[in-house]
Amino acid sequence: MRVTLALPRELGPSEVSRWRALQESDPAFDNPFLSPEFTITVGELREVVRVAVLHDGPDIVGFFPFERHPLGIGKPVAAGLTDAQGLVCVKDLEIDARRLIKDCGLAVYEFDHLVSGQPLMNARAERYPSPIIDLRDGYEHYTRFLKDNSGKTYKSTLAKSRKLQREAGPLRHDYAVADLEPLRTLLGWKTDQYRRTGRTDRFAHQWIVELVERLLATRTDSFAGVLDMVYVDDRPVAGHFGVRTRTTLAGWFPAYDTDFAKYSPGLIHHLAMAEQAAASGIEVIDMGRGHKEYKEKLKNGELEVAEGRVARASAGAGAHWMMRVPARKARAMVLANPLLLRTADKALKTYGRIRSVMPR
Template identity: 80%
Template sequence: MRVTLALPHELGQAEVSRWRALQEADTAFDNPFLSPEFTLTVGELRDVVRVAVIHDGPDIVGFFPFERHPLGIGKPVAAGLTDAQGLVYARGVRIDPLRLIKACGLSVYEFDHLVAGQPLLNARHERHPSPIIDLRDGYDRYTETLRANSGKTYKSTLAKQRKLDREAGGVRHDYGITDVEPLRTLLGWKTDQYRRTGRTDRFAHKWIVELVERLLATQSESFAGVLDMIYAGDEPVAGHFGLRTRTTLVGWFPAYDTRFAKYSPGLIQHLAMAEQAAKTGVQVIDMGRGQKEYKDKLKTGEFEVAEGRVARASAGAGVHWVVRVPVRKTRATVMANPLLLKTADKALKTYGRLRTVLQG
């Protein structure tokens, strides 16, 4: 194994094409966060992004995108935003994870959404479910499954959509929007949601807003930003921005106008999105790791992602352990305990309400 390092913009067209070919050759890598276009776009905005190009003799057999931070701390590209992380590589190639991170100049590489089957993965790493909507047999088959497993949710969502149609004007769904103005409306709802629930507002960072806008403008057969919105009359009600490959759409930023909350607009939007996505060839909607009620209601299966780190014996890895690992283990304990999770969520929402009042 030989590793060369590059900034994303230094990759040539042949290398990008090879990355895409390796990705499309294995369904385990069928996620837009693992696409070259995602890393290239983030690299335009973040000078910490690197790509390790892995060679076996004269052949390129893998790509490892990552961010390199002080003390040799390595993180996934756009860490904290991505729901799929890891290498894209040729199956059958043996990759030593410690040799790899050493070649990358890293003391440690941490991750929280490492996809299955990675050479970075070991038995100590924590596994988590990533709920999916399976559309491989079409939207009608999906709704049959939904009726069988979540019949009450499906019927009530359709009833609320009819009520919204009657009371607020004709309901329509626009899928695959490329206009930036609806996106900004959606991001405004998402900012309000972050503040209301006590979470950090990701869109307070200008580079994240710029990233999302650039990804919306990226439209090709193998990779695209996908924006869809639900309207009642001319009024935007709910929407979602995600990314897709040819066959996988990832859930990323769903949000809705809280004035329409009684109609369950998020569920209406997700069902409409699934129907239109299936028509365009999408086979799986990956809703991403995280316990959310709407995911439990809509899912038909799960993928698995892992959380942990790969570390070499070094001072940087030691500092990273002290700063990060106890916090991660505490969070995992809270997430695994329904009572603790409910208490923490309630505390965050209380903090969000207080913050809103003080800022108002």
């Protein structure tokens, strides 16, 4: 096994085609965050992005995209934003994970959404469910599932949609649009949501805004940015921006206008999005790891992702352990305890309310 390192922009057409072929050969890799186009686009904006190309004799058998940070700390591409991470490789590839990160010049590689079946997986990694909307049997089959398992939510969402239209005007859903104006409206809602709930505003980082805009402009059969918006009487009410492969849409940035909150516009939008996605050939909407009420109401299946790290004996790995591992374990303990989770969420929202009245 031989490993060569490259900047994403240095990959040639044959290497990108091989990456895409490996990705499409295994359903475990069918996520746009594992697509070559995603890594290449992030690499245009972040110099820390690298790709390890794995060779077995004359054949390329895998691609490992990562970010290399000081002290040899490795992270997934666009760490903190992505819901699928790992190595895209031939089936049943046997590789020593520590040897791989050494060949990448890393002391440690940390992950929080490692997809299943990875050579990077180890016994200490914590596994978590990642809810999905499974559309492989069609949208009508999905809505039958909702009626049987989330009947109250489904019926109330349809009722609120009718009420919204009676009180505000006709509803329109634009799916897979390329205009920047609705994207900027959506990102504004998302920024307000981050502030309101006490979270860090991701769009305060200009490179993330540029990334989303570039992905919106990317449209191929195998990868594209997908923006969709629900309007009432031509006023935007709710929307979402994500990325897709041929058959999987990754849920990424959903948001809505809080002026319409009483109508549950996020749920109205998600049902509309699922219907249009299914009609366009999408088989799975991956909503991403994390407990959210709307995910619990809408999901009809789950994938599994893992959180952990691969480390070599080194000063960098030791420093990383002290900085990250205790905090990660404390966070996991809070997420696993409903009382602690409610208390933490309440504290964040209180902070968000205070922050929302402060000048930006």
